[in-house]
Amino acid sequence: KQEVTQIPAALSVPEGENLVLNCSFTDSAIYNLQWFRQDPGKGLTSLLLIQSSQREQTSGRLNASLDKSSGRSTLYIAASQPGDSATYLCAVVNNAGNMLTFGGGTRLMVKP
Amino acid sequence: DGGITQSPKYLFRKEGQNVTLSCEQNLNHDAMYWYRQDPGQGLRLIYYSQIVNDFQKGDIAEGYSVSREKKESFPLTVTSAQKNPTAFYLCASSPTSFDEQYFGPGTRLTVT
Numbered sequence: 001k002q003e004v005t006q007i008p009a010a011l012s013v014p015e016g017e018n019l020v021l022n023c024s025f026t027d028s029a030i031y032n033l034q035w036f037r038q039d040p041g042k043g044l045t046s047l048l049l050i051q052s053s054q055r056e057q058t059s060g061r062l063n064a065s066l067d068k069s070s071g072r073s074t075l076y077i078a079a080s081q082p083g084d085s086a087t088y089l090c091a092v093v094n095n096a097g098n099m100l101t102f103g104g105g106t107r108l109m110v111k112p
Numbered sequence: 113d114g115g116i117t118q119s120p121k122y123l124f125r126k127e128g129q130n131v132t133l134s135c136e137q138n139l140n141h142d143a144m145y146w147y148r149q150d151p152g153q154g155l156r157l158i159y160y161s162q163i164v165n166d167f168q169k170g171d172i173a174e175g176y177s178v179s180r181e182k183k184e185s186f187p188l189t190v191t192s193a194q195k196n197p198t199a200f201y202l203c204a205s206s207p208t209s210f211d212e213q214y215f216g217p218g219t220r221l222t223v224t
Contacts, residue, residue, distance in 0.1 A: 004154075006154075031210055032210070034212060034213065036215075041200075041218075041220070042217060042218065043118075043202055043215040043216050043217045043218045044155075044202065044204075044215040045215070046212055046213070046214065046215075049212045089154060089155070091155075093209075093210065097208070097209040097210040098160065098162065098168065098209050099157065099160075099170070100145070100157065100213060101157075102147075102154035102155040102156070103154050104152075104153055104154040105153075105154055
């Protein structure tokens with residue numbers, strides 16, 4: 001059974017810092033991996049989707065990488081801002097395309 | 113406006129009552145999903161539907177039921193058999209089960 005782990009569980013950084021969030025998964029037979037943002041009490045907003053054949057995806061200040069063989073993905077946030085404060089979740093889709101498994105999330109706080 | 117709607121935003125029920133959560137999408141997506149989120153945790157899959165008139169159990173289906181009679185709608189019933197129903201419930205959809213998932217705003221259910 002696929003297990004997804006995110007480290008750290010919580011992170012607090014000063015504004016302007018570059019930071020890396022980590023996601024690991026136990027079964028490398030994935031179809032794709034998604035990174036989401038969740039604000040308190042809200043639904044999820046999709047940030048980036050990486051297909052299993054891709055190594056990375058970029059959107060603005062966000063860059064996500066995928067190393068399928070080692071079961072790892074990272075989300076890099078450049079020049080962090082207080083508005084980036086949220087919980088960041090990663091999730092993987094299995095090769096059958098019928099199951100999205102989530103990590104527990106990293107709660108990020110960017111201090112002004 | 114295209115998107116996923118969930119209603120109501122907050123729902124309160126007495127123990128022993130069944131309750132139905134609404135999820136509607138006008139994105140013409142084939143696949144729809146229900147997740148449960150407990151405080152400080154990631155999302156767990158309850159049920160998913162890859163196409164109308166078909167649905168499968170996820171990781172935590174016990175005490176829940178769904179129907180998919182229309183493409184746009186995927187209601188979730190929380191039955192009295194669910195031992196710990198108080199949680200935040202999120203609905204999602206995607207063009208197919210292999211594609212990026214889009215989430216609704218969620219329904220917070222409190223059972224006392």
